Structure formats: C-alpha cells, structure tokens
Amino acid sequence: MLSLNSQQATDMPHKKYPLPPRWVSKFFQWYCHPDYYEDIEGDLLERFESGLEEHGLKNARWNYIKDVVRLFRPGIIRSLEISSRINHYSMFKNYLKVGYRNILKHKGFSLINVTGLAIGIACCIIIMLYVQNELSYDRYHKNYNQTYRVLQTFRSAADPGSLPPPAPEEFQVWGCAPIGPALQADFPEIKSFFRFTSPVNLLFQYQNKKFQEDNMVFADSTAFKVFSWRLISGREETALTKPNSIVLTQNVAAKYFGKNDPLGKTITIDQTKSFVVTGVMEDVPHNSHFTFDGLISMTTAHNWRTEIFDWWGYVDFYTYFLVDEQANIAALAQRIPDFVKRHLPGWQDNTIAFEPLSDAYLYSVAARQPGAMGSLSNIYMFSSIAVFILIIACINFMNLSTARSMERAKEIGIRKSIGAHRHSLVVQFLLESILLSTISAILAVALVSIALPWVQELSAKTLDLSSLLSWKSVIAFMGGVFLIGLLAGSYPAWILAQVRSAQVLKGTFKSSSKGAALRKSLVIFQLSLSIALIAGTAIVFSQLDFIRSRDLGFTKEQMLVIDFGWDSGVQEQLNIIKAEFLRHPDVHSIAASRAVPGNFLPDAGTRIESPEGAMIMQSPGIYEIEPDFVPTYDMQMIAGRSFSANIPKDSTETLLLNEAAMRLYGYTDPSEIVGKKFSQWGRNGIVVGVVKDFNYKSLHTKVEPLALRFAPVGALRHLSLQVSPENITKTIA
Structure with a gap:
C-alpha cells in the first residue's frame, strides 16, 4: 500500500x-x-x-x-541533554582531578600560593570579626530602633542668654535625675524611661565571702522593659521596685552563691546595710556600650539621698527612654525649647537633645559617656587594610601562575590539538584556582582559631569565630572564597588559554613581553601596598611609643594605688595607716585622694572671679585630695602654692586649678588668678595656686579644666604609694 x-x-x-x-x-x-x-x-x-x-x-x-x-519510552526517545550533562559532570570531575594532581606535582609552588592566600584570608577573617563586633553593639536589644537617650548641656555666661546654640561636643550624656519623669509626663509618645547612676564601689559580704565590687549601679525598675536583658530568676516587674533590693549578674551571683539559688538571700554591703537578692540576670553582653555587674533599686538611692531626685543641677544619672513605634523623634525634638522653658526657666544657655541608641557607640560625640566608645575611623582603616592584604595575596597568586605559563604550555598545546576549546581551558584553570583558594580558606580558619586568643588579648575584644556560623555568614564566606579564586585565577587562565598549540608542538612558543610587563606592574603595585602597610605599622608603633614615653605631667612609675572603696574604718584611722606604711623602708611617700589619674571624676559647678571682677560659673572636673597628693605625684606648681596641712584654712577656704581651668575663666598669666575668689559646692574662699597641666584623661583628648580641692571627711577612696623600684614584688607582698 x-x-x-x-x-x-x-x-x-x-x-x-x-x-x-x-x-x-x-x-x-x-x-x-x-x-x-x-x-x-x-x-x-x-x-x-x-x-x-x-x-x-x-x-x-x-x-x-x-x-x-x-512510543514515548526508553530506546525511542532522544537523549535530550542528559548525555551532555553527564559529559559536563565527567569533564568537571576531570578538571578537579587534574588540578589536584598539579597541586601535588608542584608542591613548592602550591605551598607558597596556599600559604600566601591563607594568611591573607586569615587576616581578613580576623578583621571581619572585629568589624562585625564593632557594628553589633546594642543590636541585641529588641527595641533597638525605638530607644533614645537624653543629652544635656551645662553652660553659664556672665550675661545669661548670650551664648550661641551649643555644638554637639558641648552636650554630655551624664545628666540629672528629674528629667526622665518630666519627659514622660510631657511627651505622651514616651512609653517608658530608664535611669542608672555612675558605677559605685561597694564591699559585698555573704557568709565568709567578701569582695570589693566596682561596677554596681542604681537603676530604675523599668530596666527590663526598656532593654532586653534576660532574668534567669526573679520577676522583671518587681525585681527592682523595693528599697534595698539587688539584681546580680550570673557571674557575680556564682562568686557568692555557687550553684545555689541566690533568690531571697541577703548580702551585707559596706558592713552595715543588708540587701536582698531579688533577681539574677544573664551577664551583660560584651557588645553593649555600657556594662555593669549588678543593679540596685533606684528606690534605695532615693531613700539615701532624696533631695537629688528633684535637683536639676545635680549630675549623676544616665537617662534612656522608649518611644512608640509611630513616634516621630524629630517632632519631639521641636518641642524641647518649650519643655526647657517650662521646667528650667533659668537655663537660658542650656538645653537637652535626644540621641538614638544606634548612635551611642560609634557616632556619639557627647562627653561623659557611660562606657567605652568605638571608632568609625578604625573600622574604615581596618577594612582598608583587609582589602590591601587580600589584593597583595591575589597578586602574588597571579604572578606565580603567569610566571609558570611555560611549564603549562605543553599541556595546553596537547589539549588543544585533540580538540579542547579555549573556554574549557579557562574553566579548568579557574577551577584549579578555586580549589587552591578553598584549601587556603580551610587553612585560614585553622590559623584564625589558633591566633584568636592573642588577638582578643591585644584588642581587648571578645571575638568569637562561632559568630560566622550563621547561614548568612557561611554563604558570604563561601561566596568570598569562590570570588577570590575567580579573581586570582582569571588573568592566568586567560593568558594560558591564549597559547597556540602549533607553536608549542613546534617548540617555538615564547612568553609574551606584554605578560612580563604586566607581571612587573603587578609586582610594583604589590610592593607599593606592602610598603604602605609597613609604613602604617611603623607610624602606629611610633605613636604607641610616644604614648609610653610622653611626659604626662606627673610621675606614674613605681606608683602603687590601693583602692579602699570609701571604707569608713580606713578613713577614720587614715593618719595612723599612712604612718604605718611610711615605716616600710621601700615606701618613699604616700597620699590619699578621691580619684587618681585615669579614674572617674565628677564635674563641679564652680564660680571664680573673672579678670573684670564678675563671678563666672563653669563646670570643671574636680579632684578631692590631701596636701601630700601634689608632691607624691611630682606635679609642678607654676604659680602660688599647694595645700598645706599646717594651714587650717586650706581645708575649707582654698582651691587649686590647672592651666586649662585658668584659661577657662579668662586668664593667661597663672599668677593673676592666684588670690581670686571662688565658690564651689558650699565652699567660699580664694584660689591659692595653679598646677601645670597633667594628662589625667586619655591622650586622645586635650587636657580638660580641673579644680583640685582639699578633700572633706569621708570623701577619700585611694591611697597612692611611691615605692622603691627594687624588690617591688617583695614590697607589695
């Protein structure tokens, strides 16, 4: 048919x-x-x-x-792309096998490449951990984006209302107690406020265990409402409501109670007061812009000093507040002038401002921070260093690979002669590069795990490699390793794929002059980056050496400081204790003070007679000292005299200033301010001397104005002993 x-x-x-x-x-x-x-x-x-x-x-x-x-069945249907895919898989497997064999064949080359990349990647990981840590501060709080803090200014002028608006640097985080309740009363958008004080030093005792605790703060009962600290035991709503109640961190609780439940137990403080443990909380995370070891109820502080909670001029509180999700902080800020006029009619030159919690660690320029500050410039600098190191490692890889092109030329020529395409050769060499970068990454992780303890000690940061185990970090890391291999192997792969099989097989193949020129350029660029990094290291070292060797304006060598934490028994017997210490042959001098250089110190509203005769109010820092303090620290008097134990009036009617404070009140000649009247914290008298500026704070800042006054009874906390350099260990023992 x-x-x-x-x-x-x-x-x-x-x-x-x-x-x-x-x-x-x-x-x-x-x-x-x-x-x-x-x-x-x-x-x-x-x-x-x-x-x-x-x-x-x-x-x-x-x-x-x-x-x-x-008819749609095996044997009749076409293979579609299956065989092609199988073929691709086989080729891919072959490329990896050839790459692995090539690595083993050239052990020296592979070792240099793997080690160079591994060190570069390890440096990047460590820097990434540091940067990640810096950027993570306070982000664990649930209400991170709705939390703000209050900044205040404390300025004064002879003509009230004459000062210009304050600069951001003139604000300080340290403020007064009444501002929190007043803000919540006047601003309905504020859901809750939280205050805490500067750290206090207290002697804790439970049974036979006795320790000095330096980082306890008085805090409002809203602590766990505003911030996301987790209570292990106790109730968040009531833990800090009653007087003489205290919440301990887990670490401190274990020190006194071990594995026993501390809830309801009584701790004796300063040998006279009894506090009940009403809660135990997790230790404050290291990435917090302020930390503490325990919270004492604010009602306790209120009972001890009721007057400061209505005193707008008393400064010892940090105030944070939580706003509604719909609140417009800019609209709240516009109502600040009316708030200030209503509550502080005498504050013509002062105001308040709101700062988001997200700015507290890296972006704030306000003074009197509650904890250590981060540095945005350091983040940029370290990130740049990480990029430079990685570029150097990649250039090193590219140079070694292109330099070996003659050795791989015969292999490439044979592959091309039997039908290998250029793109398949590029893929082969890229896979070899990615294989090397993967091995380097594994070695880098091992190097980081070994080096991390030393890095943490050097940086004083808690850097945890496990923070990179999140799925985002793992994907980013794997993607980075792949990208490094791709970038480092891209140029060598492209160069080697250009090899002509005919030239290779005839033995006439020669390396290109363009390739040599590029390698030289890359080497120059690599060395330039290396020189820049070495120069930067040298500059940093010289800066550290400068800090170590700089004249701070006082003697710090062989100075032993004993913190007795306001102990009333020590203060009552202070003269006897000092005399007993001085009997030791290796103790040359001794002085008592409220603070020592580098310690926390308060500000003091101080009026001093200006050159024109007006009493000008400023707020310099204040040191409360004994007469022996200035000579013990070898401080230099540049005008007038120091305090004297033989002049009774010195204890209540005299004041010392540093040069910065002298300039603050309008004087240029130190001798001119000697004899001028002053009024400070209930004392009235005259300025009797000017001390040469000494660095009592960080060298990152200029020496700030400082007033030194004769310490009243009960205001001393430290003993400073200048000891002989010989047998220091024996002397301390």
Whole structure:
C-alpha cells in the first residue's frame, strides 16, 4: 500500500488528504530519536490511513494520538541533554582531578600560593570579626530602633542668654535625675524611661565571702522593659521596685552563691546595710556600650539621698527612654525649647537633645559617656587594610601562575590539538584556582582559631569565630572564597588559554613581553601596598611609643594605688595607716585622694572671679585630695602654692586649678588668678595656686579644666604609694 507522509500530502495542491493532528506530530518529532524518526513516522502515517478508511477520521486521529503516546519510552526517545550533562559532570570531575594532581606535582609552588592566600584570608577573617563586633553593639536589644537617650548641656555666661546654640561636643550624656519623669509626663509618645547612676564601689559580704565590687549601679525598675536583658530568676516587674533590693549578674551571683539559688538571700554591703537578692540576670553582653555587674533599686538611692531626685543641677544619672513605634523623634525634638522653658526657666544657655541608641557607640560625640566608645575611623582603616592584604595575596597568586605559563604550555598545546576549546581551558584553570583558594580558606580558619586568643588579648575584644556560623555568614564566606579564586585565577587562565598549540608542538612558543610587563606592574603595585602597610605599622608603633614615653605631667612609675572603696574604718584611722606604711623602708611617700589619674571624676559647678571682677560659673572636673597628693605625684606648681596641712584654712577656704581651668575663666598669666575668689559646692574662699597641666584623661583628648580641692571627711577612696623600684614584688607582698 502506498503511504504519503505529511510533507508529501501538503505538497499536492489539487487534492486534500486528511492529516493527523499537527501538534501530536510535532510532539513526536521533538521526542523521537533522529535515527528512528523517518521509519517510525512512515509506519504511523500508514496506520493512520488504514484507520481512516476503516473507522473514519475521528477514530483514526484518536488512534494516532494513542500510538504516539505509547512510543514515548526508553530506546525511542532522544537523549535530550542528559548525555551532555553527564559529559559536563565527567569533564568537571576531570578538571578537579587534574588540578589536584598539579597541586601535588608542584608542591613548592602550591605551598607558597596556599600559604600566601591563607594568611591573607586569615587576616581578613580576623578583621571581619572585629568589624562585625564593632557594628553589633546594642543590636541585641529588641527595641533597638525605638530607644533614645537624653543629652544635656551645662553652660553659664556672665550675661545669661548670650551664648550661641551649643555644638554637639558641648552636650554630655551624664545628666540629672528629674528629667526622665518630666519627659514622660510631657511627651505622651514616651512609653517608658530608664535611669542608672555612675558605677559605685561597694564591699559585698555573704557568709565568709567578701569582695570589693566596682561596677554596681542604681537603676530604675523599668530596666527590663526598656532593654532586653534576660532574668534567669526573679520577676522583671518587681525585681527592682523595693528599697534595698539587688539584681546580680550570673557571674557575680556564682562568686557568692555557687550553684545555689541566690533568690531571697541577703548580702551585707559596706558592713552595715543588708540587701536582698531579688533577681539574677544573664551577664551583660560584651557588645553593649555600657556594662555593669549588678543593679540596685533606684528606690534605695532615693531613700539615701532624696533631695537629688528633684535637683536639676545635680549630675549623676544616665537617662534612656522608649518611644512608640509611630513616634516621630524629630517632632519631639521641636518641642524641647518649650519643655526647657517650662521646667528650667533659668537655663537660658542650656538645653537637652535626644540621641538614638544606634548612635551611642560609634557616632556619639557627647562627653561623659557611660562606657567605652568605638571608632568609625578604625573600622574604615581596618577594612582598608583587609582589602590591601587580600589584593597583595591575589597578586602574588597571579604572578606565580603567569610566571609558570611555560611549564603549562605543553599541556595546553596537547589539549588543544585533540580538540579542547579555549573556554574549557579557562574553566579548568579557574577551577584549579578555586580549589587552591578553598584549601587556603580551610587553612585560614585553622590559623584564625589558633591566633584568636592573642588577638582578643591585644584588642581587648571578645571575638568569637562561632559568630560566622550563621547561614548568612557561611554563604558570604563561601561566596568570598569562590570570588577570590575567580579573581586570582582569571588573568592566568586567560593568558594560558591564549597559547597556540602549533607553536608549542613546534617548540617555538615564547612568553609574551606584554605578560612580563604586566607581571612587573603587578609586582610594583604589590610592593607599593606592602610598603604602605609597613609604613602604617611603623607610624602606629611610633605613636604607641610616644604614648609610653610622653611626659604626662606627673610621675606614674613605681606608683602603687590601693583602692579602699570609701571604707569608713580606713578613713577614720587614715593618719595612723599612712604612718604605718611610711615605716616600710621601700615606701618613699604616700597620699590619699578621691580619684587618681585615669579614674572617674565628677564635674563641679564652680564660680571664680573673672579678670573684670564678675563671678563666672563653669563646670570643671574636680579632684578631692590631701596636701601630700601634689608632691607624691611630682606635679609642678607654676604659680602660688599647694595645700598645706599646717594651714587650717586650706581645708575649707582654698582651691587649686590647672592651666586649662585658668584659661577657662579668662586668664593667661597663672599668677593673676592666684588670690581670686571662688565658690564651689558650699565652699567660699580664694584660689591659692595653679598646677601645670597633667594628662589625667586619655591622650586622645586635650587636657580638660580641673579644680583640685582639699578633700572633706569621708570623701577619700585611694591611697597612692611611691615605692622603691627594687624588690617591688617583695614590697607589695
């Protein structure tokens, strides 16, 4: 029987023949193996024509569809892309095998490349951990984006209202107690406020365990509402409501109670007061811009000193507040002038401001911070160093790879002669590069785990490698390793893929002069970056050496400081204790004071007579000292005299200033301010001397104004002993 295929039927214009469904024929043509297509198609059309004569068009088409579907089975369908994919997988596996063998074959080259990349990646990981730590401060708080803190200014002028608006640097975080309740009363958008004080030093005793605790703060009961600190035991709502209640951190609680439950237990403080433990909380995370070891209820501080909670001029509180999600902080800030006028009519030159919690660690320029500050410039600097180190490592890899092009030329020539395409060679060399970078990354992680303890000690940061185990960090790390391998191997792969097989097989292949020029350029660039890093290291070292050797204006060598924490027993017997210390042959001098250089100190509202005769109010820092303090620290008097134990009036009617304070009150000649009147914290008298400026704070800042006054009874905390350099260990013992 003569059969017509679909094309023949279409080509005969004079007579129309019924055809099977076109879409079915196209489907069959798509899946059928090309080697069988024509034969099977003829048989299908023959069956269709036979069915057409016997059963009609409808049944013939339906049977045709069933035949096409039945033929869709292994052996007839084409391989599609499966074989291609299998082939690609095999090639990929072969590339990795060749790369692995090449690494083992050239052990020296591979070791240099892997080690160089590993050190570069390890440096980047360490710097990334540091940067991640810096950027993570306070972000663990649930209400991070809704929490703000209050900044205040404390300025004064002879003509009230004459000062310009304060600069950001003139604000300070340290403020007064009444401002928190007043803000919540006047601003409905404020859901809650939280205050805490400067750290206090207290002697804790439980049974036979006695320790001096230096980082306890008085805090409002809203602590756990504003901030996301978790209580392990106790109730958040009531833990800090009652007087003489205290919440300890987990570490401090373990020191006194071990594994026993401390809830409800009583701790004796300063040998006279009893505090009940009402809660134990997790230790404050290291990435907090302020920390503490325990919270004492604010009602306790209120009972001790009720007057300061209504005193807008008394400064010893840090105030934070939580706003509604819909609150507009800019709109709140616009209402500040009315708030100040309503509550502080005498504050013509002073104001308050709101600072978001997100700015507290890295961006704040306000003074009197509650904790250590970060440095945004350090983040940029270290990030740049990480990039430089990585670039140097990648350039080192590229130079070594291109320099070895002659050794790989024969391999490439043979591969090309048997049909290898240029893109497949590029893929091969890129895979080798990625394999090397992966090995380097594994080695880098090992190096980081070994070096991390020393880095933490050097940086005073808690850097944890496990912080990189989040899925985002793992993906970023793997992507980075892949990118490093891709970038480091891209140019060598492109250069090696250009090799002509004919030249190689004839033995006439030579390295390109352009390649040599590029390698030289890369080496110059690499050395330039290395020199820049070495120079930066030298500058940092010289700065550290400058800090170590700089004259601070006082003697710090062989100075032993004993903190007795306001102990009333020590203060009552202070003269006897000092005399007993001086009997030791290696103790040359001794002095008592409230603070020593480098310690916390308060500000004091101080009025001093100006050159024009007006009493000007400023707020310099204050040291409360004994007469022996200035000579013990070898401080230099540049005008007037120091305090004297033989002049009774010195204890209540005299004041010393440093040079910065002298300039603050409008004087340039130190001798001119000697004899001028002063008024400070209930004392009135005259300035008797000017001390040469000494660095009692960080060398990052200028020496700030400082007033030194004769310490009143009960205001002393430290003993400073100047000891002999010989046998220091024996002397301390």
